[in-house]
Amino acid sequence: DQQVKQNSPSLSVQEGRISILNCDYTNSMFDYFLWYKKYPAEGPTFLISISSIKDKNEDGRFTVFLNKSAKHLSLHIVPSQPGDSAVYFCAAGAFNFGNEKLTFGTGTRLTIIP
Amino acid sequence: ETGVTQSPTHLIKTRGQQVTLRCSSQSGHNTVSWYQQALGQGPQFIFQYYREEENGRGNFPPRFSGLQFPNYSSELNVNALELDDSALYLCASSLSRGNTEAFFGQGTRLTVV
Numbered sequence: 001d002q003q004v005k006q007n008s009p010s011l012s013v014q015e016g017r018i019s020i021l022n023c024d025y026t027n028s029m030f031d032y033f034l035w036y037k038k039y040p041a042e043g044p045t046f047l048i049s050i051s052s053i054k055d056k057n058e059d060g061r062f063t064v065f066l067n068k069s070a071k072h073l074s075l076h077i078v079p080s081q082p083g084d085s086a087v088y089f090c091a092a093g094a095f096n097f098g099n100e101k102l103t104f105g106t107g108t109r110l111t112i113i114p
Numbered sequence: 115e116t117g118v119t120q121s122p123t124h125l126i127k128t129r130g131q132q133v134t135l136r137c138s139s140q141s142g143h144n145t146v147s148w149y150q151q152a153l154g155q156g157p158q159f160i161f162q163y164y165r166e167e168e169n170g171r172g173n174f175p176p177r178f179s180g181l182q183f184p185n186y187s188s189e190l191n192v193n194a195l196e197l198d199d200s201a202l203y204l205c206a207s208s209l210s211r212g213n214t215e216a217f218f219g220q221g222t223r224l225t226v227v
Contacts, residue, residue: 004156006156034215036218041220042220042221043118043120043204043206043218043219043220043221044157044204044218045218046215046216046217046218049215089156089157091156100145100147100162100208100216101147101159101162101170101172102147102149102157102159102206102216103159104149104156104157104158105156106154106155106156107155107156
């Protein structure tokens with residue numbers, strides 16, 4: 001049972017335009033959500049997170065939006081830069097799981113076209 | 115640079131063998147989690163250790179076991195290796211339980227032949 005889904009395995013965006021990566025989840029117990037970026041041969045790098053009590057969180061070029069009623073979140077990157085080309089993972093966690101287990105999606109490979 | 119280092123970076127083992135993977139967390143980080151990432155998949159939670167005690171486990175058999183040490187290092191042990199154990203193994207550390215940001219190491223690529 002895939003509780004966190006990233007339905008787009010890949011996305012290509014022109015440099016300077018907006019990149020929008022989407023993520024859906026099924027477990028309403030999730031309290032917080034994170035986005036990680038992963039380059040080949042490296043571990044995931046934390047990008048941005050959002051608590052379930054908020055609907056938006058912004059950090060520089062990165063903004064995450066959360067729609068709890070739709071169980072959907074998205075990561076906006078604007079403007080997109082060539083260094084943003086990587087695999088992006090959406091992850092979710094819940095405080096009342098008793099631990100910090102993160103449930104990950106399968107990732108979206110973002111390619112920024114110069 | 116996350117301050118989390120894993121060793122070795124690559125490893126080849128034969129089916130049936132045992133393997134130990136190591137992780138050095140950031141100083142002060144009491145919580146370490148291990149994940150398995152198969153090709154084309156997202157990381158899957160194996161288990162978590164908090165102050166040297168197991169604090170939650172995913173859907174992995176008992177032949178996956180771990181240890182956490184007071185010096186912020188930890189180990190993942192896998193016995194009776196199977197071909198399907200071939201994957202990238204990631205450790206992640208965080209400041210404490212309830213901290214929502216985990217810092218990942220670069221991973222150990224395990225190949226079982």
